[in-house]
Amino acid sequence: MSARLTALHGNHACALASIAAGCRFFAGYPITPSSEIAEHMSHELPRIGGTFVQMEDELASIAAVVGASLGGLRAMTATSGPGFSLMQENIGYAAMTEVPCVIIDVMRGGPSTGMPTRPAQGDIMQARFGSHGDRPVIALAPASVQEIYTETIRAFDLAERLRTPVTVLYDQVIAQLLESVAVPPPEAVHVSERKWANGAGPAYQPYAAGEDGVPAMARPGDGHRAHTTGLTHSESGFPTQSPPVVDRMMRRLLGKIDVNQALIEKYETLMADDADVLIVAYGITARAARRAVTVLRAEGVKAGLFRPITLWPFPEAPLRRLAGPARAVLVPEMNAGQLVLEIQRLVGRDPPVHPLGRIDGEPIAPDEIVTAVKELAVHA
Amino acid sequence: MRPLPNDDFAPAPWPVTTGMNILVVGVGGQGVLMISKAIALMAQRRGFAVKQSEVHGMAKRGGIVFSHVRFAEEVWSPTIAKGEADMLVALEWAEALRWLDHLRPGRGVFIADTRQIVPPFACRSRKAGAASAYARETPAEIVGRHADGCALDATGIATALGDARAANTVLLGRLSVWLDYPVAEWHEVIDAIVPKGTREINRKAFDAGRAWTAPAPDEDDAAAPAVAAPMPDLHISVAIDPAWCKGCTICVKLCPERCLAMEGPVAVVATPAACTGCRVCEWLCPDFAVTVKNEGVPA
Amino acid sequence: MLDAAPSRSFDPKDYLRLQYMPHFMCPGCGHGIALHALLAAVHDCGIAKDDLAVVCGIGCSGRVGGYIDANTFHTTHGRPLAFATGLKLARPDLTVVVVTGDGDCLAIGGNHLIHAARRNLDLTCLMLNNEVYGMTGGQASPTTAATRFTSTTQSGAIEPTFDACALAAAAGASFVGREVTRQAPALKTLIARALRHPGFSFVEVMSDCTEIYGRKNDLGEAPEMILSQKADMRPDSHRDATDQPFRPHALPTGVFVERDLPEYGARLRAHAAAIRKEAGR
Numbered sequence: 001m002s003a004r005l006t007a008l009h010g011n012h013a014c015a016l017a018s019i020a021a022g023c024r025f026f027a028g029y030p031i032t033p034s035s036e037i038a039e040h041m042s043h044e045l046p047r048i049g050g051t052f053v054q055m056e057d058e059l060a061s062i063a064a065v066v067g068a069s070l071g072g073l074r075a076m077t078a079t080s081g082p083g084f085s086l087m088q089e090n091i092g093y094a095a096m097t098e099v100p101c102v103i104i105d106v107m108r109g110g111p112s113t114g115m116p117t118r119p120a121q122g123d124i125m126q127a128r129f130g131s132h133g134d135r136p137v138i139a140l141a142p143a144s145v146q147e148i149y150t151e152t153i154r155a156f157d158l159a160e161r162l163r164t165p166v167t168v169l170y171d172q173v174i175a176q177l178l179e180s181v182a183v184p185p186p187e188a189v190h191v192s193e194r195k196w197a198n199g200a201g202p203a204y205q206p207y208a209a210g211e212d213g214v215p216a217m218a219r220p221g222d223g224h225r226a227h228t229t230g231l232t233h234s235e236s237g238f239p240t241q242s243p244p245v246v247d248r249m250m251r252r253l254l255g256k257i258d259v260n261q262a263l264i265e266k267y268e269t270l271m272a273d274d275a276d277v278l279i280v281a282y283g284i285t286a287r288a289a290r291r292a293v294t295v296l297r298a299e300g301v302k303a304g305l306f307r308p309i310t311l312w313p314f315p316e317a318p319l320r321r322l323a324g325p326a327r328a329v330l331v332p333e334m335n336a337g338q339l340v341l342e343i344q345r346l347v348g349r350d351p352p353v354h355p356l357g358r359i360d361g362e363p364i365a366p367d368e369i370v371t372a373v374k375e376l377a378v379h380a
Numbered sequence: 381m382r383p384l385p386n387d388d389f390a391p392a393p394w395p396v397t398t399g400m401n402i403l404v405v406g407v408g409g410q411g412v413l414m415i416s417k418a419i420a421l422m423a424q425r426r427g428f429a430v431k432q433s434e435v436h437g438m439a440k441r442g443g444i445v446f447s448h449v450r451f452a453e454e455v456w457s458p459t460i461a462k463g464e465a466d467m468l469v470a471l472e473w474a475e476a477l478r479w480l481d482h483l484r485p486g487r488g489v490f491i492a493d494t495r496q497i498v499p500p501f502a503c504r505s506r507k508a509g510a511a512s513a514y515a516r517e518t519p520a521e522i523v524g525r526h527a528d529g530c531a532l533d534a535t536g537i538a539t540a541l542g543d544a545r546a547a548n549t550v551l552l553g554r555l556s557v558w559l560d561y562p563v564a565e566w567h568e569v570i571d572a573i574v575p576k577g578t579r580e581i582n583r584k585a586f587d588a589g590r591a592w593t594a595p596a597p598d599e600d601d602a603a604a605p606a607v608a609a610p611m612p613d614l615h616i617s618v619a620i621d622p623a624w625c626k627g628c629t630i631c632v633k634l635c636p637e638r639c640l641a642m643e644g645p646v647a648v649v650a651t652p653a654a655c656t657g658c659r660v661c662e663w664l665c666p667d668f669a670v671t672v673k674n675e676g677v678p679a
Numbered sequence: 680m681l682d683a684a685p686s687r688s689f690d691p692k693d694y695l696r697l698q699y700m701p702h703f704m705c706p707g708c709g710h711g712i713a714l715h716a717l718l719a720a721v722h723d724c725g726i727a728k729d730d731l732a733v734v735c736g737i738g739c740s741g742r743v744g745g746y747i748d749a750n751t752f753h754t755t756h757g758r759p760l761a762f763a764t765g766l767k768l769a770r771p772d773l774t775v776v777v778v779t780g781d782g783d784c785l786a787i788g789g790n791h792l793i794h795a796a797r798r799n800l801d802l803t804c805l806m807l808n809n810e811v812y813g814m815t816g817g818q819a820s821p822t823t824a825a826t827r828f829t830s831t832t833q834s835g836a837i838e839p840t841f842d843a844c845a846l847a848a849a850a851g852a853s854f855v856g857r858e859v860t861r862q863a864p865a866l867k868t869l870i871a872r873a874l875r876h877p878g879f880s881f882v883e884v885m886s887d888c889t890e891i892y893g894r895k896n897d898l899g900e901a902p903e904m905i906l907s908q909k910a911d912m913r914p915d916s917h918r919d920a921t922d923q924p925f926r927p928h929a930l931p932t933g934v935f936v937e938r939d940l941p942e943y944g945a946r947l948r949a950h951a952a953a954i955r956k957e958a959g960r
Contacts, residue, residue, distance in 0.1 A: 025769055046951035047958055051768045053947075056794040060761035063754065067734070067765025070752060071773070075765070093755050220732050220750035220766075220773055227696075227745055229753035238699065238745065624700060628707030628889065633902035663863035664905065666711025667701050668691050 003182035010145045010175040011078075014104055014168070015040035016183070017152035018076055021191045023102070024050035025075035027064035029057055029083060032116040033172040034106035037078035058083035062090040062103065069099045070228065072219045074156055074191070078104035081123050082113065085130070091165050092131030093230045098207070098215065098253070100159035100194060102152070103167045106175045109361045118361030119171035121283055121334040125341075127167045128312050134250070136257045138264055139167040139312040141282040145179035151309065153189055158264060161192035162256055163214050169311065171334065173284045173363055197224055206237040207249065213256035257313050266309040267318060271297060275304025277373045278326040278351075280319070280343050282308050285332050285364050292369035301377050311339075316346055323347045328376040332356035332364050399428055399452025400559070401460040405479045406471030407497060408443050411548030414573060415469060416447035418552055421569045422561060423451035433458040444475065467558065469551055471534075472497055476522070477515050483526060490529030491554050493547055494519045495536070530554060530594060537588050543578070546585035553589025563590070615675035616657035622646045624669035631661035631670055694718040694728065696748050703742065705813075707893075707901025709886030712860040713807050714743050716884075717776070720870035724774075732773045734763040736788060738814045739888075740780035740807040757788030760795040763802050771944050774874065775801075781808040785821040785841045792881075796850035799878045800943040805870065806843055806881065809888035817891035828895045847881035848936045854880035855936035860887065861908040862932070872934065878942045885912075885930065 008016065015037050018026075026041040028034075042052040051068070055061040061077045068075040079087065084105045094101050107123045109115030127139040138158055142151040148170060155166040197204055197216040206226040209215040215235075218224035231239040232246045240246065257264065270293050272278060277296075281289035286307040296303035306322055308315055323329050323343075328351050331340040340355040347353050356372050358364045402419055406412040413434060420430045428451040435446055448460045462482050467489045470476030476492035483490060502514040519531035534550035549570065556566050567583055574582045618639065620631075625646040632640045632647050640661060641650035647669075649655075661670045695718070704711050721731060728749045735744035737756035744751040750773070754762045759777045767775045784792050784806045795802060811829055812818040818831040822843065826835040848855045854876040858866040866884060873880035887893060887904040898904050913929035 025765065027765060046947075046954045049951070051947065051951075053764070053768060055761065055764070056790050059758060060764070060791055060794070063758040063761035064765030064768070066754075067752075067762035067767075068769035069765075070762075071766045071769030073769045075769070089755055090758065218750075220770060221729050223729055225728060225749055225751075227751045227753070229745070230755060231753065626701070626706035628901040630707060630901050630905055634905070663715065664712055664861070665715075666704060666706075666708050666901075668695065668711065668715060669701070 003184050003188075005180055005182055007178055008145055008149075008181045009036065009178050010148050010170065011036035011106070012040055013145045013149045013181050014078070014152050014175075015044060017149040018102070018156070019044055019048065019050075020184075020186065020189045021074065021153040021156035023074045023076050023156060024048070025065065025068035025073040026050070026052045026077065027055050027061045027068070027075070028077045028079065029055055029061050031058075031080045031083045033108055033175050034078045034080045034083075034104060036175075037104060037106075041078075058086035059090065062087040062094070062101075065101045065103075066090060066094045066097075066099050069094075069101050070097075070220070074100070074102075074160065076102040076104065076156075078106070080106050080108050080116070081110045081120075081126070084123055084126060088126070088130040089132075091167075092133060092135055094165040095131070095135035095137075096230050096232075096253070097228050098163040098217070099165070099228075100156075100163050101165050102155045102159050103165060104152070105167055105169050107169060107171045109359075115361045117172065119173040119284060119334060119363055120359075120361070121169075121171055121285065122336075122338070122359075123169060124282075124311055124333075124335070125338045127169055134254060136162075136164050136254055137167075137312045138162070138164060138257065138310070139169055140266075141169045141309060141311040143170075143174070143283050143286045143307065143309075145174060145177060146181050147309070148174065149181050149183065153191065154266075157191045160194045161214070161263075162260055163194065163217060164256065169283070171284050196222075197226075198222060200224065205235040207233060208235040209252060209256075211259070213252055213259045261313060264310055264313060265315045265318075267315045268305075268307045268309060269318075269322065270305040270307070271302075272304035272306050272322045274302055274325075275322070276302040276327045277376050278304050278306055278323050278329045279369065279373065280306045280308070280329060280331045280339065281333065281369075282311060282339065285334060288364050288366045289332060289369055291366035292373065295366060295370050296373055299374075301374060303373050303377075314342055314346070319343070319346055323351065326351050329353040330356055330369070330372055330376060332358075332369050332372070334358050334364060399450070399455070400466045401464055401484075402449045402467045402469065402555075403446065403460055403465040403479060403482050404449065404469045404471075405444075405446040405475040406548075407475065408445055410445070410471040411545065412445040412447050412471055415471075415548050415552050415555075416449045417573050418566075418569050419449045419555070419559070420451070421572065422559070422566065423449075425565070425569070426561070428452060429455045431455045431458045446475075446479070467491065467555065468529075469555055471548055471551060473519075474499065474502075474515060476531075477517065480522070487527045488529075489558055490523060490526040490531075491551055492519070492522075492529075492531045493534040493551060494531050495533060495547070528558075530592070532589075532592055532594075534589065537592070538585050541581060541584050541588060543581050543585075546578070546581050549574075549582045549585035550589035550592075553586035554592055556586070556590050563587075615673075616655050617673045617675075618649050618652060618655045618657075618661065619671045619673075620647050620649060621669045621671070622648075624667050625665075626667050626669075628666060630664050630666070634664055635661055689719050689722040691715055691718050694721065694748055695746055699746055702746050704739065705888075705890035707887065707889035707904070708739070708813075709809060709860040709884070709888070709905070710739055710743055710807050712863055713805070713866065713884045713886055714746065716860075716863050716866040717778070717805060717870055718747070719867040720874055721774075721776075723867065723871045724874045726774050726874070730772065730774055732763075732766060732770070732775045733778060734759045734766065734775060735778045736780065736783035738780045738783050738812065739809070740778055740783060741814075743778045743807070757783050757786070758791060759783070760788060760791040760802070760804060764795060764798070764800055767800055767802055768944060768947070771801075771948075775803070776874070777802055777804045779804065779806050780820075781806065781810060781822040781841075781843070782812045782820040785843055785846070789821075792847065793850035796847045796852035796879050796881065798943045799851065799853050799940050801877055801945075802879055803870070803873045803876075804847075804879070804881045805873075806883045807886045808843065808883050809886045809892060811888050811892040813888045813891050817888075817895060827892075829892070830895075843883045844881065844931075844935055851879075851940070852881045852936060853878035853938050853940040854934070856881075856934040857883040857885065857930075857932050859885040859908040859912050859930070859932060861905050862912070865914075865932075869934065872937075876937065877945075878940055885932075 218226035470492040
């Protein structure tokens with residue numbers, strides 16, 4: 001069976017992909033511009049034996065999602081910036097206790113209530129650093145409705161496989177954009193089964209992991225009667241503040257991302273190999289950048305695009321490799337300059353890295369990027 | 381002295397033409413007032429003047445309740461003086477004994493439930509089965525001292541009928557043998573004062589009390605002591621785990637028998653023999669350090 | 680899952696994680712007594728340890744769950760009811776007990792309490808009320824009585840307090856009760872009734888904070904504190920006898936609400952089944 005072409009809104013595609021990925025629990029709270037995901041899930045889940053529950057707030061939504069995942073279900077929530085802020089503490093809890101879950105953050109203009117119906121890309125650092133302390137972070141940034149579909153499925157795969165929360169970041173524009181999507185047949189959808197502690201025996205340690213850094217999870221009722229806590233814990237799952245144990249456990253927790261970098265990392269390039277000016281763009285902005293590259297190449301400017309699809313952990317090595325020979329790097333994004341900080345950290349001063357931020361609630365147009373690149377190409 | 385009641389004993393109806401003094405005694409919750417109300421109501425129906433006075437202040441705490449019922453053509457004093465009660469109806473055995481001196485010597489009628497409710501102050505020790513200071517007279521001995529009367533297990537009869545609370549009506553039924561008005565009239569009186577839903581059980585209890593016959597002397601447990609033989613010692617042990625005890629002293633200060641004591645920072649069992657197995661220490665230990673084991677009666 | 684007669688006699692050690700005992704609560708802390716009563720109630724209801732999930736929040740009450748040999752979850756401050764909602768919806772086969780405190784449940788988690796009560800999902804919420812934030816050093820909580828001294832009310836508390844039971848009842852909880860730790864056997868019976876109740880059941884346990892609250896307010900040592908509970912309480916048997924309070928400022932105990940309301944999980948599943956049936960047509 002081949003893929004079926006159908007026209008979908010971004011948020012609808014996200015809901016359908018979640019169900020295709022085996023998501024059977026959704027808890028959420030209404031917020032523009034993500035509410036359509038909850039609406040679709042409330043319609044679909046009861047039809048396939050899943051559970052939809054509208055909670056009293058975003059704090060409760062993510063808590064219920066983690067609770068359901070602890071019970072063994074694939075679970076998710078969807079929100080926008082203000083709600084994402086409220087969820088941060090329990091996202092940290094999910095990371096610490098290694099409970100798989102997927103959080104969709106449809107970014108809108110901020111800060112505070114900001115512009116609920118306008119797009120933005122202002123939550124990417126919140127996705128990275130929003131929760132207190134150091135935690136493993138995976139964030140994916142699809143740029144089309146098709147990619148919302150595939151990346152949502154991948155988010156569930158990574159969450160289940162690595163036992164960690166995964167955030168999918170996209171903006172109001174593609175959330176409410178209608179595009180053709182090639183919906184893959186069910187047999188083509190693969191989501192890893194969580195590593196369960198079934199039959200692990202009395203020596204089972206809930207937070208002892210092998211090479212991949214991922215411990216096997218006890219499921220309530222399976223006889224392990226494990227303890228789950230957000231306190232720093234040893235392999236036993238019980239709290240500890242012993243420095244060597246805490247160090248070992250935290251390094252394993254954070255190292256889970258490094259060990260599996262190849263699995264998580266995903267990016268796309270367009271004429272980046274010989275680019276004088278390398279554009280680094282993600283999400284909706286990358287679509288404008290793609291157009292800009294085509295226009296610039298036609299005008300003889302050697303521009304190229306590096307598009308991270310996995311935003312966190314950032315695909316560091318390929319970016320360094322491609323940015324090295326370039327004369328300048330441009331980072332257009334719909335915020336006052338967030339990812340540019342990461343690119344500057346990775347690339348250093350040579351070549352110089354320039355921001356191109358837009359914070360007025362309008363997407364960045366290809367022309368703006370073309371103009372900025374031409375300027376860099378002349379001066380660099 | 382009259383002989384002990386037995387099968388061929390047929391109580392003689394009281395000549396109820398000149399009025400009577402009836403003393404009803406018991407403890408809180410037994411229905412003393414219900415009986416006296418029934419008697420008073422019946423006397424009223426018969427055209428007597430009635431006075432009833434009662435003390436029921438401690439009723440809710442299981443304390444003493446008594447009621448004086450006097451009826452005659454004319455009644456002046458509301459209470460019955462010592463030695464002037466024509467009948468003593470006791471719903472509880474210890475109360476029966478306490479009020480004996482109110483019965484008219486030589487002709488007072490004694491009716492009592494033999495069921496014992498042992499009060500705390502009669503217990504020398506709270507240990508199960510320990511000897512008590514409860515009265516040792518047998519029902520047969522007491523009944524034998526009076527002109528007329530009977531002692532019956534009214535609570536047992538009422539329980540067999542389905543509701544132990546109807547024991548008072550069993551005694552009322554017994555009383556009706558002496559206060560011999562038509563049974564139908566008694567039923568009407570009962571119907572008038574008991575809750576609707578309990579009319580049937582109360583009528584049955586009344587009839588059972590009225591129809592009661594004393595067991596034959598050889599089956600009578602006249603020789604048996606009024607108080608059951610002390611039960612053998614139970615295997616109760618209390619233990620404190622010093623590794624878990626944090627020395628909060630809750631168990632030491634709340635043990636009713638003062639079995640436990642502090643020894644340095646932890647509690648220890650000081651007088652294990654005094655333990656009654658009430659488990660207060662075990663329930664209230666916040667640290668799971670106290671274990672009370674009750675192995676039951678040894679084989 | 681719940682059966683009437685437990686076959687073995689109750690030994691709390693069967694339900695404790697012995698390797699972590701003695702627990703870390705202060706000497707005389709009422710939470711240990713409440714834990715004992717909870718374990719006895721679980722035993723009475725015949726709930727298997729594998730089928731029991733205990734979800735706790737943060738604070739002294741939050742650490743109670745870790746000592747229970749069951750599926751235990753020590754979650755974030757104020758959110759245990761929300762976590763438990765997800766867990767119970769995902770796993771209706773589990774008996775889910777939430778152990779929370781007065782700060783966890785009424786302050787930071789107040790919103791979750793009223794909505795859990797409104798939803799009527801089959802959870803048993805045990806709120807250990809010691810009138811103080813013990814873990815953080817004795818600050819005032821929403822149940823700290825007026826004039827009491829705490830580290831944030833150093834000249835006496837002035838705020839009115841929450842009546843947690845009235846709050847839960849008003850929010851729609853289908854079972855609401857309160858008991859003092861002094862009456863541990865009655866507390867066990869109350870918790871057992873709450874566990875058997877199908878729907879959201881809320882049990883407030885009046886628990887003593889001896890080392891911090893008791894000291895700061897001159898309430899005596901642990902035995903004096905626990906004895907004074909009895910002077911304050913007014914059991915429901917007394918309430919039935921008269922409309923007037925037994926004593927002024929008395930603390931009512933017993934079961935306040937027990938009503939037959941549709942349980943949320945069952946309702947949700949029936950609703951889904953009806954949708955599927957209609958869609959299948």
